[in-house]
Amino acid sequence: MKQHGHLTRRRIIQATLAGTTALATRSALAAPALVKGSKLTYWGGLIFSDKANKMLVETIKKWGADNGIQTDVVMINQNETVQKVSAAVASNAMPDALDLGLDLLLLLSRQGVFITLDDLYTSVGKAQGGWFPAVASATDTTKVAGGRTGLPFGITGNLLLRRNDVLSKAGFAKAPATWEELATQAAAVNKPPFYGLGLALSNVGDGNTQIGVLQSYGGRIADDTGTKAAIKSDATREYLRWVKNAWDKKLFPPGNTTWDGAGDNNAYLSGQAAFIANTGSVGIAAKNQDPELFQGTLYSALPAGPKGTVSPTDPNVRAIPKASKNPDAARALLEHLAQPEFMSAYYAEAIYGPVLQGQSTFKTFGPQDAIHSGLLDLVQRGTAPAFPDVYNAAYADAYNNFVVPKMIQRVVIDSWDFDRAMDEAQKQTQAIYDKYK
Amino acid sequence: MKRRALLGLIGTYAALIAAALLVLFPIYWMGITSLKLPREIYRTPSLWPHVFTMNNYRLLLEEKDFLDNIRNSVIVAGAVTAISLVVSSLAAYSMVRFRTRYRGLIGRLILFAYLTPTSLLFIPLSILMARLQLGNSLYGLVLVYLTFSLPLSTWLLQGYFRSVPRSLEEQGMIDGLTRLGALLRIVLPLSGPGLAAVAIFTFTGAWNELLLALVLITSESARTAPLGLNYLITSDVLPWGPLMAGAVLSSMPLMILYFVAQRFMVQGMTTGSVKG
Numbered sequence: 001m002k003q004h005g006h007l008t009r010r011r012i013i014q015a016t017l018a019g020t021t022a023l024a025t026r027s028a029l030a031a032p033a034l035v036k037g038s039k040l041t042y043w044g045g046l047i048f049s050d051k052a053n054k055m056l057v058e059t060i061k062k063w064g065a066d067n068g069i070q071t072d073v074v075m076i077n078q079n080e081t082v083q084k085v086s087a088a089v090a091s092n093a094m095p096d097a098l099d100l101g102l103d104l105l106l107l108l109s110r111q112g113v114f115i116t117l118d119d120l121y122t123s124v125g126k127a128q129g130g131w132f133p134a135v136a137s138a139t140d141t142t143k144v145a146g147g148r149t150g151l152p153f154g155i156t157g158n159l160l161l162r163r164n165d166v167l168s169k170a171g172f173a174k175a176p177a178t179w180e181e182l183a184t185q186a187a188a189v190n191k192p193p194f195y196g197l198g199l200a201l202s203n204v205g206d207g208n209t210q211i212g213v214l215q216s217y218g219g220r221i222a223d224d225t226g227t228k229a230a231i232k233s234d235a236t237r238e239y240l241r242w243v244k245n246a247w248d249k250k251l252f253p254p255g256n257t258t259w260d261g262a263g264d265n266n267a268y269l270s271g272q273a274a275f276i277a278n279t280g281s282v283g284i285a286a287k288n289q290d291p292e293l294f295q296g297t298l299y300s301a302l303p304a305g306p307k308g309t310v311s312p313t314d315p316n317v318r319a320i321p322k323a324s325k326n327p328d329a330a331r332a333l334l335e336h337l338a339q340p341e342f343m344s345a346y347y348a349e350a351i352y353g354p355v356l357q358g359q360s361t362f363k364t365f366g367p368q369d370a371i372h373s374g375l376l377d378l379v380q381r382g383t384a385p386a387f388p389d390v391y392n393a394a395y396a397d398a399y400n401n402f403v404v405p406k407m408i409q410r411v412v413i414d415s416w417d418f419d420r421a422m423d424e425a426q427k428q429t430q431a432i433y434d435k436y437k
Numbered sequence: 438m439k440r441r442a443l444l445g446l447i448g449t450y451a452a453l454i455a456a457a458l459l460v461l462f463p464i465y466w467m468g469i470t471s472l473k474l475p476r477e478i479y480r481t482p483s484l485w486p487h488v489f490t491m492n493n494y495r496l497l498l499e500e501k502d503f504l505d506n507i508r509n510s511v512i513v514a515g516a517v518t519a520i521s522l523v524v525s526s527l528a529a530y531s532m533v534r535f536r537t538r539y540r541g542l543i544g545r546l547i548l549f550a551y552l553t554p555t556s557l558l559f560i561p562l563s564i565l566m567a568r569l570q571l572g573n574s575l576y577g578l579v580l581v582y583l584t585f586s587l588p589l590s591t592w593l594l595q596g597y598f599r600s601v602p603r604s605l606e607e608q609g610m611i612d613g614l615t616r617l618g619a620l621l622r623i624v625l626p627l628s629g630p631g632l633a634a635v636a637i638f639t640f641t642g643a644w645n646e647l648l649l650a651l652v653l654i655t656s657e658s659a660r661t662a663p664l665g666l667n668y669l670i671t672s673d674v675l676p677w678g679p680l681m682a683g684a685v686l687s688s689m690p691l692m693i694l695y696f697v698a699q700r701f702m703v704q705g706m707t708t709g710s711v712k713g
Contacts, residue, residue, distance in 0.1 A: 043655075048672035050500075074655045077668050083559070087652045090560045091567035206673070261673045269479040269674070278673070285674040289475035 036068035040329045043084075043098035045316065046075045048281045052350035056337075059346075063336050069329050089113055094321035097330040099153070102138060102315050102385060103396055109145035110393075114319045116147030120331060124151065124338045129357035138315050138384045138391075150317030151334050153343070154352025157313045157382055158209055158277040158302060159374045165296030166194075166274055175300035179213055179242060182275060182303050186251045189274045196251040198273025200405075201243070201412065202259045207405035209277050212312055214239045214404055215388060216305025221398055222433060226390030229429035231403070232422040238306070240411055240418045247412040257409050269293070277302060280351040280371040299374040301381065313382040315355065347372065353379045394436040403429050467688075471681035478677045493678035494686075503683055505658065506665030511690065513575055513661060514643035517582045521639045522632060524583075525590035530620050532591070533598045534606075544595070551588035558584075559652050566653055573655045581649050586639045593638070597631030598624055633701030637694060644691060662687040 044056050057073045064071030074095070076084055081100060088094045089108065100108075108114060125131045131152065141149045160182075162175060170189050176182040186196025200206035211221065218235030222228055246252065253267050265282045267273040271293065276282065286294040302311045318337065320330045336342070340358065347354065348364045353375030359365070365376040385391050386399075407425035410416040416424075470478055471493050473486045481487070497503040531537075532544055562581050563572065571577030605627070606619040614622060625632065647663040654660055660668065666683045669676055 046668065046671045048674060053671075072656075074657075075668075076655075077671060079670065080651055080667070083648075083652055084655075087560050087563040091564040091572065093563070093567045093572055262675045265674050266479070270482075271480050281672045281674045285475075290480065293480075 034067050034069060034329050034332055035326070037070070038326050038329060039070045039072065040064065040097070040326050040333065041072045041074065041095040042330075042333065043095045044073060044075045045078045045081065045099035047078070047350055047352075048284060049349045049351065052346055055342075055346055055349060059337065059342050060333065063333060067329075067332070069326075089321075092323055094323045096324040096326045097318060097320050097334060099316060099318055100150075102150075102317065105139070105150045105317050105319060106141065106144065106396070107393075109141040109149045112145065113321055113323075114145065114149035115322050115324070115327060116145065116149055117151055117320065117331070117334070118147045120335060121148045121151055124335065125356065128338075128340065128359065131356055132354070132379050134313050134379060134382055134384055135315050135355045138313065139317055150315075150319045151338065152315045152317050152355040153338065154347070154350065155313045155315045155355060155375070155379050155382075156279045156352060157311060157375070157378045158212075159280060159299045159371070159378065160302055161268060161276050161278055161282060162298055162300070163189075163274045163296055164298040175298065176303050179216065179303045179305055183242065183246045183249075183251065186246070186274055187249055190249070190251050192250070193253075193272055194274070195253040195267070195272060196274045197246055198253060198264045198267040198276040199256065200259045200264045201252065201257045201408050202263065203402040203405050204259065204261045204263075206259070206261060206264050206277070207402060208399055210243075210408060211399070211404045212302065212310040213242075213305065215310040216303075216307055217242070218305070218307040221386075221389045221395060221403070221429060224390065226392045226394065227433055227437065229426050229433055231407070231429050232419075232426040235307070236422055237418050240408070240421065243408055244411055244418075257405075257413055280375065283371045284351060299370045301374070301377060309381075309383075310387065311378060311382040312385050312387065313353075313378055314385060316352065351375070355379070392436070394433040397435070398429050398432045401428070401432060403432075464688075467681050467684050470677055471685050473678060475676075475678055490678075493682035497679050497682050497686070501665065501669070501679070502657075503662075503665050503686060506660050506662045507687060507690070509575060509659060510644055510662040510687070513578050513582065514640045516579045517586055517643040518636050518640045520579070520583060521586045521590045522636055525587055525594050525635070526620070526625060526632070528587070528591045529594035529598050530624065533595050534603075544592075547588045547591055551585065551592065555585070555648055559649055562649065563652050572653060573659060575659055577653055578650060578659075578661070581653065582643045582646065586642060589642075590635045590639055593635050594628070594631060597628040601627045630701045633698050637698055637701075640694065641691060644687075 042060055044053070044060075046053055053075055057075065060071050060073045063069075076098075078101075082104060085094075085098070085100065085104060085108070089111075094113070105114075121131075125136075132155075135152050135155060139148065139150050139152050141147070160175065162185075166189050167173075167185060170185075172185045172188065176185050183197070188196075190196040199209065201210065214236060217239035219233060219239050220230040220235075223230045253272060256263065256267075264273070264276045265278060265285070268276045268278070268282055269285060269290065280299075283294065283297060283299065286297060302309060318334050320327055320334070324330050340362075343359060344362045344364065346352075347359070347362055351371065353372075354360050354362070354365060360376055360380075364372045367373050386395050389395055403425050406428075407421045410421035410424060411418065469484070469486060472489050472491070474488055474490050474492070477483070477487060528547075532540060562584070566572045566577045566581065569577070569580075571580060601624050605623050606614075609619045609623050610616070645663060646661075647667060650661050650664045651667065654664060662683070666680060666687065669679050669683060
C-alpha cells in the first residue's frame, strides 16, 4: 500500500520524460526558435544623426542575415509617426516591431495594440544592472495593458544651452541655478538683435517646456487625483510674474509666441540667443556646421524654481504589435538591439540618454562629452513625465492643447491680467479633464 | 502729353518690376540658399553667398538618392495625369452631351467628392489600399490620387466641352463619324487649351501631394519628391541647405512644364468664361 513512495522503473522513466519535456519547453520559451527564411519588418525612428540611423539599419540587417531572416527596415520620420502608425493600426498593416515615443505607446497600449514584454524587460534589466528608476516608472504600462509593452532604449529631455563665450565676458561663469538667475543673466547680455532668452512661448512642443517652469514654481495642471484642473493658484501667479517681467524687459526674440518647433533652434544657431532649452540636437548641429558656436556653448540641467527643479525625461521604447506575423523573431531582435555592444556604439552617435544602469559606464557618457553627460545627468536626476502632475490621458490632452503657452500668450500679447488668463486656462483644462471622467 | 505718357510708361514698368520681384525673390532666395554653407545660412544671411558650395546638392544626389524620388514623382504624376485626361474626358462628355436621369445630382456628387478634405480620407484610403494589397506601392498612390484628380478634371472639362457648339459634332456625325469619333476628332481638339489646363492642374496636384504619400509609402525606394524632402527633416534643426537644393530640383520639372504650357493655360482658363 506504500507503493507510491517507491522508485519503480516506470516512475523513473516517467520522471525523466517529464523533466526532459519541461527543460525543452523552458529552453524553447527562453529562446524561441527563429524560422529561417521568415520575414520581419521593423520601423525605426529617424533621428538627427545620420550615422545612428545607418547603424540601426545595418545592425538589424546583419542580425537578419546571421539568423536567416529577411529583414525590411523602414526608417520613419518621427514627426509623422502618429499619422503613420494610426493609419497602419486602422489598416492592420503594422510592422513586426517599431520604435515609438511614450505618448503613443500609452495610447496604443490602452487599445491593446501591443504584446506584453515583461520577461524580456526583466531579463534585459537584470543583465545590465537594472533600469533607471525614472525610466522604469515612466514606461510601466501594467495598469493599462496588463504588462509592460515597451522596451526602453533611450531617453530625451531638455538641457539648458548657454552662450558661455558671451556670458563669461559679462561675469557669469556658472550656469544659472534658478529661473530668476537665468533672467538676470539673460538681461545682462540682452542687446537686440542678440536676445537673452531664446525660449518658445508658442503652441508647439518647445512652448510646453514652460509647463516644467510653472511646476518648478509650484504650479500644477491638475490635482493629485489627476481629475481636477488646478492651474489657478498663487504659484501660477508667481510664475506668470516671472514670464511677464522677462517679456517687459524684451528678453525674448520677436515672434517667439508664434515660433514653430525649430524657432528656438534657429535663433540659437543664428547667434541671436544667449540661452535655449533643447534636447541636444542643436549642440550636434553646431558641432557639425559651426565649430565656433559649438566651442562657445556649455550645457547644464534646467534651472530650479522656488519648489525645486522640474526636468521631465521622455523615454523612447521599442514595441511589438499583436498583429506581428513574426513575434518570436521580433522579440529576439529587440533583445539583440538591447545588448551593450550595439547600444554603446549607437549612443555615441545618437542624442539619447541611457536607460539601464550598466549603460552609464559607456565611454560616451563620460565628462568629455558635454551633451551625453548632460543626458546621463538628466536620467539620474530628471523627473518623470508630467511630474508632479499625474501622467494620464487628460494630462496628455491638455499638453497637446498647449494650455500653458496659450495662457502666457494671453498675458504677454493680449495684455490680460493674471487672474483672467488663469481663469480661462483653468476652464479649458477642466473641460479637457472632464472628457476623461 | 508726351511727358504724361512717359510717366505712365515708367509707372507701369515700375509696378511690373515690383510685381516680378515679389514673385521671383522667394525663388531667388531658394536658389541662393541651396548654394550656401550651413553657417552662412544661419549666421550671416546675405543676398549673395560669401562662399559657394555644391555640397547640398551632392548630399542630396549621392547620399539621399533624391533623383529616385524625382523619378517616382514623374511616374506617379504622369500616370495620374494621363489616366485622368482619358477617363475625365469620357465622363465630362457624357455629362454634357447625354440626357440621363440624375445627371445634375451626379455632377454635384462629383464636385463634393473633390471638396472632401484629404485629412478626413487618409485613414479610410490607407485601409482600402492595404486590403487591395496596394499599400507601399506607386500603383496604389496613382489609384488614390485619381480619386481626387478625376472629380476635378471632370468638373473642369464639363465647362470646356459645353463651349464647343453641338452643331459641329452633329455635322461630323452626318458625315459619318460615330459618337466616339466626334469626341476624338472634334470636341477634344477644340478643347485643347482646356485639356492642357486640366493636365497641368492634375500634374501639379499629384506632384506636390504629401499627406497621402506619407501615409501610404514606407519604402525608401518608393518615396516621391515631396516625401524625400520631408524625410530630410529628422529633428527640430532644419537642414536648410539640402532642403532648398531639393526644392530647386523638384520645382524644375514644374517650372519647365508651366513655361512650355503657359500659353495653353491662359487660353484654357479663359475659355468658356464668357458667353457668345
